[in-house]
Amino acid sequence: MASGLVDFQGGTPSDAYDRLVTDLLAEYDAHLRTAAEVQGAVDVRRRGPLWIALFDRGRLFVTYQQLDDPAGRVAEVAALISDDDSIQQVEWKTRTHDRAPGLEAALDCAGFTAGEPESVMLGEASTLIGSEPPTGVTLRRLTVPEEMRAALDMQDAVFGGTPRAQRMLREILTRQSNGENVELWAAETNGRIVSAGRIDPIAGTAFAGIWGGATLTPYRGRGIYRALTAARVRSAMSHGARWIHSDSTEFSRPILERAGLMRITGTVPWTWQRPAR
Structure with a gap:
Protein backbone atom coordinates (compact mmCIF):
# COMPACT_ATOMS: atom_id res chain seq x y z
CA MET A 1 0.00 0.00 0.00
CA ALA A 2 1.42 3.35 -1.02
CA SER A 3 2.73 5.75 1.62
CA GLY A 4 0.64 8.47 -0.05
CA LEU A 5 -2.38 7.00 1.70
CA VAL A 6 -1.43 8.89 4.84
CA ASP A 7 -0.40 12.16 3.13
CA PHE A 8 -2.84 14.86 4.22
CA GLN A 9 -0.96 17.80 2.68
CA GLY A 10 -2.90 20.09 0.38
CA GLY A 11 -6.61 20.91 0.29
CA THR A 12 -9.06 20.92 3.18
CA PRO A 13 -9.32 18.24 5.88
CA SER A 14 -12.50 17.08 4.14
CA ASP A 15 -10.61 16.74 0.83
CA ALA A 16 -7.84 14.78 2.55
CA TYR A 17 -10.39 12.48 4.21
CA ASP A 18 -12.15 11.84 0.91
CA ARG A 19 -8.84 11.08 -0.83
CA LEU A 20 -7.86 8.65 1.89
CA VAL A 21 -11.19 6.82 1.73
CA THR A 22 -10.85 6.62 -2.07
CA ASP A 23 -7.34 5.19 -1.78
CA LEU A 24 -8.35 2.68 0.89
CA LEU A 25 -11.33 1.61 -1.18
CA ALA A 26 -9.06 0.96 -4.16
CA GLU A 27 -6.83 -1.21 -1.94
CA TYR A 28 -9.90 -3.07 -0.68
CA ASP A 29 -11.06 -3.85 -4.21
CA ALA A 30 -7.57 -4.90 -5.30
CA HIS A 31 -6.55 -7.05 -2.34
CA LEU A 32 -9.54 -8.05 -0.24
CA ARG A 33 -12.03 -9.35 -2.77
CA GLY A 115 -29.29 -9.57 5.95
CA GLU A 116 -28.42 -6.64 8.20
CA PRO A 117 -26.21 -3.97 6.57
CA GLU A 118 -22.58 -3.90 7.74
CA SER A 119 -19.76 -1.37 7.48
CA VAL A 120 -16.50 -2.30 5.76
CA MET A 121 -13.75 -0.92 8.01
CA LEU A 122 -10.09 -0.59 7.00
CA GLY A 123 -7.00 1.03 8.50
CA GLU A 124 -3.57 0.74 10.07
CA ALA A 125 -3.12 -2.23 12.41
CA SER A 126 -0.94 -0.15 14.75
CA THR A 127 -3.92 2.03 15.71
CA LEU A 128 -5.64 -0.96 17.34
CA ILE A 129 -2.99 -2.40 19.65
CA GLY A 130 -2.97 -0.06 22.64
CA SER A 131 -5.81 -1.49 24.73
CA GLU A 132 -5.40 -3.81 27.72
CA PRO A 133 -8.16 -5.87 29.36
CA PRO A 134 -9.92 -4.65 32.52
CA THR A 135 -9.04 -6.20 35.84
CA GLY A 136 -10.18 -9.79 36.16
CA VAL A 137 -10.32 -10.46 32.41
CA THR A 138 -7.81 -12.75 30.71
CA LEU A 139 -7.11 -12.82 26.97
CA ARG A 140 -5.69 -15.85 25.21
CA ARG A 141 -5.51 -17.67 21.92
CA LEU A 142 -7.57 -20.87 21.96
CA THR A 143 -5.88 -24.02 20.66
CA VAL A 144 -7.86 -26.89 22.23
CA PRO A 145 -10.88 -27.90 20.09
CA GLU A 146 -13.19 -28.18 23.11
CA GLU A 147 -12.38 -24.62 24.20
CA MET A 148 -12.73 -23.38 20.64
CA ARG A 149 -16.15 -24.98 20.40
CA ALA A 150 -17.21 -23.32 23.66
CA ALA A 151 -16.21 -19.91 22.29
CA LEU A 152 -18.03 -20.52 19.02
CA ASP A 153 -21.15 -21.65 20.91
CA MET A 154 -21.00 -18.37 22.85
CA GLN A 155 -20.87 -16.47 19.55
CA ASP A 156 -23.92 -18.38 18.31
CA ALA A 157 -25.77 -17.38 21.47
CA VAL A 158 -24.92 -13.71 20.87
CA PHE A 159 -25.66 -13.62 17.14
CA GLY A 160 -28.72 -15.88 17.13
CA GLY A 161 -29.99 -17.45 13.93
CA THR A 162 -28.75 -20.76 12.52
CA PRO A 163 -26.01 -22.28 14.72
CA ARG A 164 -22.58 -22.14 13.06
CA ALA A 165 -20.25 -23.37 15.81
CA GLN A 166 -19.61 -26.90 14.56
CA ARG A 167 -19.10 -25.74 10.98
CA MET A 168 -16.76 -22.94 12.02
CA LEU A 169 -14.74 -25.30 14.22
CA ARG A 170 -14.21 -27.70 11.33
CA GLU A 171 -13.23 -24.85 9.03
CA ILE A 172 -10.75 -23.29 11.46
CA LEU A 173 -9.12 -26.62 12.31
CA THR A 174 -8.85 -27.57 8.63
CA ARG A 175 -7.29 -24.26 7.71
CA GLN A 176 -4.84 -24.46 10.59
CA SER A 177 -3.85 -27.99 9.56
CA ASN A 178 -3.15 -26.58 6.08
CA GLY A 179 -0.69 -24.09 7.56
CA GLU A 180 -2.92 -20.98 7.58
CA ASN A 181 -2.52 -18.51 10.45
CA VAL A 182 -6.22 -18.10 11.27
CA GLU A 183 -6.60 -17.85 15.05
CA LEU A 184 -9.49 -17.84 17.53
CA TRP A 185 -9.09 -15.68 20.65
CA ALA A 186 -11.23 -15.36 23.77
CA ALA A 187 -11.66 -13.13 26.80
CA GLU A 188 -12.44 -14.95 30.04
CA THR A 189 -13.52 -13.93 33.50
CA ASN A 190 -13.86 -16.40 36.37
CA GLY A 191 -13.29 -19.22 33.91
CA ARG A 192 -16.15 -18.14 31.64
CA ILE A 193 -15.69 -17.09 28.01
CA VAL A 194 -17.40 -13.71 27.71
CA SER A 195 -16.02 -12.47 24.37
CA ALA A 196 -14.40 -14.13 21.35
CA GLY A 197 -13.29 -13.42 17.81
CA ARG A 198 -11.01 -14.56 14.97
CA ILE A 199 -8.00 -12.98 13.29
CA ASP A 200 -7.47 -14.04 9.69
CA PRO A 201 -4.26 -12.93 7.90
CA ILE A 202 -4.60 -12.84 4.11
CA ALA A 203 -1.83 -14.98 2.63
CA GLY A 204 0.62 -13.08 0.44
CA THR A 205 -0.55 -9.64 1.61
CA ALA A 206 -0.03 -7.24 4.52
CA PHE A 207 -3.75 -7.45 5.39
CA ALA A 208 -5.59 -9.35 8.10
CA GLY A 209 -9.29 -9.53 8.86
CA ILE A 210 -10.93 -9.48 12.29
CA TRP A 211 -14.12 -11.53 12.29
CA GLY A 212 -16.82 -12.92 14.50
CA GLY A 213 -16.31 -10.54 17.42
CA ALA A 214 -19.04 -11.20 19.99
CA THR A 215 -19.41 -10.22 23.65
CA LEU A 216 -22.06 -11.37 26.08
CA THR A 217 -24.47 -8.52 26.83
CA PRO A 218 -23.67 -8.11 30.58
CA TYR A 219 -19.97 -7.64 29.74
CA ARG A 220 -20.30 -4.96 27.06
CA GLY A 221 -19.14 -1.40 27.60
CA ARG A 222 -16.12 -2.41 29.72
CA GLY A 223 -13.42 -2.32 27.05
CA ILE A 224 -13.27 -6.11 26.72
CA TYR A 225 -13.94 -6.23 22.98
CA ARG A 226 -11.42 -3.44 22.38
CA ALA A 227 -8.75 -5.32 24.35
CA LEU A 228 -9.57 -8.59 22.58
CA THR A 229 -9.21 -6.82 19.23
CA ALA A 230 -5.83 -5.43 20.31
CA ALA A 231 -4.58 -8.91 21.25
CA ARG A 232 -5.70 -10.36 17.92
CA VAL A 233 -4.11 -7.54 15.96
CA ARG A 234 -0.80 -7.82 17.82
CA SER A 235 -0.73 -11.49 16.88
CA ALA A 236 -1.44 -10.70 13.22
CA MET A 237 1.28 -8.05 13.19
CA SER A 238 3.75 -10.70 14.38
CA HIS A 239 2.94 -12.51 11.13
CA GLY A 240 3.55 -9.38 9.03
CA ALA A 241 0.13 -7.72 8.93
CA ARG A 242 0.11 -3.94 8.59
CA TRP A 243 -3.52 -3.31 7.65
CA ILE A 244 -6.73 -4.53 9.31
CA HIS A 245 -10.17 -4.85 7.80
CA SER A 246 -13.53 -5.97 9.11
CA ASP A 247 -17.17 -6.16 8.09
CA SER A 248 -18.63 -4.63 11.23
CA THR A 249 -22.04 -4.56 12.81
CA GLU A 250 -23.29 -1.41 14.50
CA PHE A 251 -22.00 -2.85 17.81
CA SER A 252 -18.34 -3.03 16.75
CA ARG A 253 -18.14 -0.23 14.16
CA PRO A 254 -17.94 2.64 16.69
CA ILE A 255 -15.15 0.86 18.60
CA LEU A 256 -13.09 0.40 15.45
CA GLU A 257 -13.75 3.99 14.35
CA ARG A 258 -12.52 5.34 17.69
CA ALA A 259 -9.39 3.21 17.24
CA GLY A 260 -8.68 4.79 13.85
CA LEU A 261 -10.23 2.48 11.27
CA MET A 262 -12.33 4.11 8.55
CA ARG A 263 -15.65 3.11 7.05
CA ILE A 264 -14.92 2.84 3.34
CA THR A 265 -18.12 1.24 2.06
CA GLY A 266 -21.13 -0.78 3.13
CA THR A 267 -22.02 -4.40 2.52
CA VAL A 268 -25.16 -6.49 2.79
CA PRO A 269 -25.08 -10.31 2.94
CA TRP A 270 -27.80 -11.83 0.76
CA THR A 271 -28.44 -15.49 1.54
CA TRP A 272 -30.35 -18.35 -0.02
CA GLN A 273 -31.26 -21.53 1.85
CA ARG A 274 -32.57 -24.72 0.27
CA PRO A 275 -35.99 -25.49 1.75
CA ALA A 276 -36.12 -28.47 4.09
CA ARG A 277 -37.65 -31.56 2.56
Missing part, protein backbone atom coordinates in the same frame (compact mmCIF):
# COMPACT_ATOMS: atom_id res chain seq x y z
CA THR A 34 -12.15 -12.59 -4.82
CA ALA A 35 -9.17 -14.78 -3.82
CA ALA A 36 -8.88 -13.23 -0.34
CA GLU A 37 -12.52 -14.04 0.40
CA VAL A 38 -12.42 -17.71 -0.53
CA GLN A 39 -9.60 -18.92 1.72
CA GLY A 40 -10.53 -22.32 3.09
CA ALA A 41 -12.85 -23.26 0.22
CA VAL A 42 -12.73 -26.86 -0.99
CA ASP A 43 -13.30 -25.74 -4.58
CA VAL A 44 -13.47 -22.44 -6.47
CA ARG A 45 -15.21 -22.11 -9.84
CA ARG A 46 -14.76 -19.15 -12.18
CA ARG A 47 -17.63 -17.97 -14.36
CA GLY A 48 -16.82 -14.69 -16.05
CA PRO A 49 -16.25 -12.16 -13.25
CA LEU A 50 -17.77 -14.49 -10.65
CA TRP A 51 -15.74 -16.46 -8.14
CA ILE A 52 -18.02 -19.23 -6.85
CA ALA A 53 -16.47 -20.88 -3.81
CA LEU A 54 -17.68 -24.20 -2.42
CA PHE A 55 -17.21 -24.79 1.30
CA ASP A 56 -18.10 -27.87 3.32
CA ARG A 57 -21.69 -29.00 3.83
CA GLY A 58 -22.86 -27.57 0.51
CA ARG A 59 -22.20 -23.88 1.20
CA LEU A 60 -21.48 -21.53 -1.69
CA PHE A 61 -20.02 -18.03 -1.48
CA VAL A 62 -20.20 -15.76 -4.54
CA THR A 63 -17.85 -12.83 -5.04
CA TYR A 64 -16.25 -10.69 -7.77
CA GLN A 65 -14.32 -7.45 -8.25
CA GLN A 66 -16.52 -5.90 -10.92
CA LEU A 67 -19.86 -7.16 -12.14
CA ASP A 68 -21.24 -7.02 -15.66
CA ASP A 69 -24.90 -7.89 -16.34
CA PRO A 70 -25.96 -8.28 -12.68
CA ALA A 71 -29.31 -9.90 -13.47
CA GLY A 72 -27.67 -12.35 -15.87
CA ARG A 73 -25.00 -13.34 -13.33
CA VAL A 74 -27.62 -13.93 -10.63
CA ALA A 75 -29.51 -16.11 -13.11
CA GLU A 76 -26.32 -18.15 -13.65
CA VAL A 77 -25.99 -18.82 -9.93
CA ALA A 78 -29.71 -19.58 -9.62
CA ALA A 79 -29.38 -22.15 -12.41
CA LEU A 80 -26.34 -23.67 -10.71
CA ILE A 81 -28.11 -24.20 -7.39
CA SER A 82 -31.22 -25.48 -9.18
CA ASP A 83 -29.15 -28.13 -10.97
CA ASP A 84 -27.10 -29.22 -7.94
CA ASP A 85 -29.04 -30.60 -4.98
CA SER A 86 -25.87 -30.78 -2.88
CA ILE A 87 -25.83 -26.99 -2.59
CA GLN A 88 -27.70 -26.16 0.61
CA GLN A 89 -26.80 -22.53 1.26
CA VAL A 90 -25.49 -19.56 -0.73
CA GLU A 91 -24.16 -16.16 0.35
CA TRP A 92 -23.72 -13.21 -2.01
CA LYS A 93 -22.44 -9.94 -0.54
CA THR A 94 -23.33 -6.67 -2.21
CA ARG A 95 -21.19 -3.53 -1.78
CA THR A 96 -22.66 -0.06 -1.81
CA HIS A 97 -19.87 1.39 -3.99
CA ASP A 98 -20.29 -1.20 -6.78
CA ARG A 99 -22.03 -0.16 -9.98
CA ALA A 100 -24.47 -3.05 -10.33
CA PRO A 101 -27.92 -1.72 -11.31
CA GLY A 102 -30.68 -4.20 -10.67
CA LEU A 103 -28.57 -6.57 -8.57
CA GLU A 104 -30.65 -6.42 -5.40
CA ALA A 105 -33.90 -6.85 -7.35
CA ALA A 106 -32.44 -9.86 -9.16
CA LEU A 107 -31.29 -11.45 -5.90
CA ASP A 108 -34.71 -10.90 -4.37
CA CYS A 109 -36.43 -12.48 -7.37
CA ALA A 110 -34.06 -15.46 -7.14
CA GLY A 111 -35.13 -16.15 -3.57
CA PHE A 112 -32.24 -14.52 -1.71
CA THR A 113 -32.90 -12.67 1.56
CA ALA A 114 -31.05 -9.51 2.58
